[in-house]
Amino acid sequence: MQVRKIALLLSIIPGIGQFYNKQWIKGLLFLGLAISFVLVFGDLLNMGFWGLFTLGTEVPRDNSIFLLAEGLIAVIVTIFGLGFYYVNLKDAYKNGKLRDENQPLSSLKRDYQNLLANGYPYLISGPSLFILIFAVIFPILFSFALAFTNYDLYHSPPANLADWVGFDTFAKIFTVDIWRSTFFSVLGWTVIWTLVASTFQVALGIFMAVLVNQKDLRFKKFYRTVLVLPWAVPGFVTILIFAGLFNDSFGAINNDILSMMGIDAIPWLTDENWTKVALILMQGWLGFPFIFLVTTGVLQSIPDDLYEAARIDGASIFAQFRNITMPMILIATSPVIITQYTFNFNNFNIIYLFNGGGPSVPGSTAGGTDILVSWIYKLTLQSSQYSLAAALTILLSVFVIAIALWQFRRTDAFKEGA
Amino acid sequence: MNKAKFFRLLASHAILIFMAVIIIYPLLWTVGASFNPGNSLISTTMIPQNPTLAHYRELFAGSESLQYVQWYLNSLKISFFTMVGAVFCVSFTAYAFSRFRFKGRQNALTLFLLLQMIPQFSALIALFVLAQILGMMNSHWLLILLYIGGLIPLNTYLMKGYMDSIPMDLDESAKIDGASNTRIFLQIIMPLSKPMISVVAMTGFTGPLGDFILASTILRSPEYYTLPIGLYNLVNDVMGASFTTFAAGAILISIPIAIIFILLQKNFVSGLTAGGTKG
Numbered sequence: 001m002q003v004r005k006i007a008l009l010l011s012i013i014p015g016i017g018q019f020y021n022k023q024w025i026k027g028l029l030f031l032g033l034a035i036s037f038v039l040v041f042g043d044l045l046n047m048g049f050w051g052l053f054t055l056g057t058e059v060p061r062d063n064s065i066f067l068l069a070e071g072l073i074a075v076i077v078t079i080f081g082l083g084f085y086y087v088n089l090k091d092a093y094k095n096g097k098l099r100d101e102n103q104p105l106s107s108l109k110r111d112y113q114n115l116l117a118n119g120y121p122y123l124i125s126g127p128s129l130f131i132l133i134f135a136v137i138f139p140i141l142f143s144f145a146l147a148f149t150n151y152d153l154y155h156s157p158p159a160n161l162a163d164w165v166g167f168d169t170f171a172k173i174f175t176v177d178i179w180r181s182t183f184f185s186v187l188g189w190t191v192i193w194t195l196v197a198s199t200f201q202v203a204l205g206i207f208m209a210v211l212v213n214q215k216d217l218r219f220k221k222f223y224r225t226v227l228v229l230p231w232a233v234p235g236f237v238t239i240l241i242f243a244g245l246f247n248d249s250f251g252a253i254n255n256d257i258l259s260m261m262g263i264d265a266i267p268w269l270t271d272e273n274w275t276k277v278a279l280i281l282m283q284g285w286l287g288f289p290f291i292f293l294v295t296t297g298v299l300q301s302i303p304d305d306l307y308e309a310a311r312i313d314g315a316s317i318f319a320q321f322r323n324i325t326m327p328m329i330l331i332a333t334s335p336v337i338i339t340q341y342t343f344n345f346n347n348f349n350i351i352y353l354f355n356g357g358g359p360s361v362p363g364s365t366a367g368g369t370d371i372l373v374s375w376i377y378k379l380t381l382q383s384s385q386y387s388l389a390a391a392l393t394i395l396l397s398v399f400v401i402a403i404a405l406w407q408f409r410r411t412d413a414f415k416e417g418a
Numbered sequence: 419m420n421k422a423k424f425f426r427l428l429a430s431h432a433i434l435i436f437m438a439v440i441i442i443y444p445l446l447w448t449v450g451a452s453f454n455p456g457n458s459l460i461s462t463t464m465i466p467q468n469p470t471l472a473h474y475r476e477l478f479a480g481s482e483s484l485q486y487v488q489w490y491l492n493s494l495k496i497s498f499f500t501m502v503g504a505v506f507c508v509s510f511t512a513y514a515f516s517r518f519r520f521k522g523r524q525n526a527l528t529l530f531l532l533l534q535m536i537p538q539f540s541a542l543i544a545l546f547v548l549a550q551i552l553g554m555m556n557s558h559w560l561l562i563l564l565y566i567g568g569l570i571p572l573n574t575y576l577m578k579g580y581m582d583s584i585p586m587d588l589d590e591s592a593k594i595d596g597a598s599n600t601r602i603f604l605q606i607i608m609p610l611s612k613p614m615i616s617v618v619a620m621t622g623f624t625g626p627l628g629d630f631i632l633a634s635t636i637l638r639s640p641e642y643y644t645l646p647i648g649l650y651n652l653v654n655d656v657m658g659a660s661f662t663t664f665a666a667g668a669i670l671i672s673i674p675i676a677i678i679f680i681l682l683q684k685n686f687v688s689g690l691t692a693g694g695t696k697g
Contacts, residue, residue: 065547120599121514125526128511128570131503135567136533139541139548146543208437211430216423225680226438229445232679235628236646237668240653241448244661252447285440293683346537348631353650373539377631380543393540404535 004096008089017092021099025108030088041077048074055149056161064162065151072141076133147390169391182364190371194345197283202337204284205291206329213299231289239353242282270359272368279369283350287340298332342404348373372396452665473666486667488641489648493627496562496644501622503566504573508618512577513603517589534571539631546635556642561633565626573618580614581607616685624675645671
């Protein structure tokens with residue numbers, strides 16, 4: 001039998017394969033690491049996986065949510081353990097192969113130097129990876145896992161246990177009448193909101209940039225500074241200010257502006273449709289300056305020769321705009337434009353801070369202007385319907401990722417075409 | 419022809435002045451409100467008849483429900499450490515992705531791309547539940563860690579794109595001169611990536627100032643609030659009741675931030691478009 005296969009088989013217990021290769025120190029290192037891994041994490045893994053599968057069996061000894069968290073940590077630790085195990089197997093196999101071919105084995109010192117040289121990128125990206133795992137990946141996994149349990153107010157520790165229910169919660173979203181109608185009305189508004197508000201702010205931003213960038217226009221600097229202001233003031237501040245301005249009975253918009261023009265007060269905050277109008281107008285106000293800035297940058301980089309050549313060919317101003325300006329803007333800013341859409345899809349602040357997602361709809365957990373994010377927030381913090389919120393989170397993430405991937409492929413194609 | 423030009427410019431100025439009024443009106447109105455006597459929206463006028471500094475004084479009086487100075491300091495602390503942490507993590511990681519071909523690089527890049535698409539509030543339920551169980555409610559450091567984590571994927575991507583546009587020859591000649599990796603990073607790559615670093619620093623600093631959802635999930639007692647939560651509660655406790663005080667508080671936070679934004683806007687645009695298109 002070849003040495004490499006024996007070494008590989010022996011290193012099923014980490015270190016033994018290395019001993020077989022006569023690499024004593026390395027073998028001890030692997031064996032030591034493996035033993036301490038089992039000693040340190042043995043209990044956690046044992047408890048963790050038991051908890052992950054059962055979510056607890058006895059009240060009040062077991063806390064389902066605690067067990068779920070421990071279980072997920074056990075899964076993450078296991079993945080790292082498997083990574084180490086793979087390194088061990090590979091090392092034994094590699095050195096066994098060298099022995100088969102009668103070549104000298106690499107010394108420990110060489111290995112160490114190699115590790116330092118090849119390890120540099122791992123070393124410097126290590127902190128990021130660590131933070132990502134514990135601050136982002138673990139919580140996301142935890143949220144996703146909750147979607148498959150029945151964790152809510154009536155199944156929460158310490159008095160009760162939660163349990164795995166598979167896809168029940170997802171099924172309920174589409175079968176329970178009140179959930180289904182709420183889900184589809186919220187989803188519908190989310191989509192309309194994203195499309196209308198983002199398109200509005202992008203169009204306004206590009207239009208303003210083209211307007212200010214006219215060669216013979218004066219006071220450019222003044223206009224630019226003013227138009228950038230909404231971007232420079234923190235968003236939450238302006239949203240709260242607008243909430244005051246739009247106030248039905250005291251706000252300046254109803255009391256001063258509309259009354260001056262002889263228009264009756266509009267129920268901005270109590271009528272669902274008027275709130276939607278106000279939200280879209282506000283998002284235009286808040287969002288256009290960024291597009292304006294980016295577009296201005298692009299416009300200034302378009303060489304004058306292009307326009308001159310077009311003029312000599314007798315192209316009208318509109319033809320120049322359609323065939324030179326617009327394509328240039330769209331190519332350079334399409335990544336930024338896409339982020340506007342994904343941003344608005346998840347634009348919690350404006351919906352929640354302006355009117356709390358309201359006006360409220362009788363019998364429904366979502367208000368009339370709630371988008372998916374703010375609905376999830378309310379389900380979690382106000383009505384403790386954790387598993388429903390988690391299931392919605394998954395649906396929403398799938399939706400966002402699908403669109404982002406689709407957009408990504410489109411822009412790549414776009415780039416190649418340009 | 420001249421007539422057409424005249425009308426075009428006239429129309430342009432008309433539109434721009436109209437926009438300028440729409441933009442300035444709410445801002446000026448807030449300034450006016452902050453000097454208005456009384457508390458409610460009802461009596462608020464743009465140019466107050468009896469201007470008063472009472473609301474600014476109230477902010478610094480430090481009552482139980484209005485710990486403005488404390489919120490301001492909390493926000494500064496969280497923003498500062500988020501900024502430092504994000505710049506550190508993002509620039510090192512982007513350097514690794516941009517300059518080294520290591521095992522798992524492609525997988526890691528895909529992971530970052532995916533994480534960047536999954537919005538961070540996906541973890542909201544988990545954070546709410548875990549913070550409660552672990553007794554991490556009101557922990558600023560937990561919040562800072564979450565903010566940094568949320569910033570890493572997208573910003574690393576942008577920064578990597580930016581670093582990719584710095585020619586490799588620079589690294590190689592430095593390497594021949596015997597410079598270590600870290601030294602190349604600190605003395606060549608970092609200075610050349612300044613526009614992008616200032617973008618990351620800005621998003622790191624202003625991100626927490628604009629965040630309501632995570633902060634309101636974790637911070638529950640008034641003395642731990644950040645400005646967004648504090649000011650939101652100020653307006654919403656009794657609707658309209660302390661709007662004028664809110665206006666004063668809003669102005670004190672908006673002015674410094676607006677100045678920084680306007681000063682740094684050039685960096686912002688060049689950093690984002692360069693990193694974005696080459697990513």
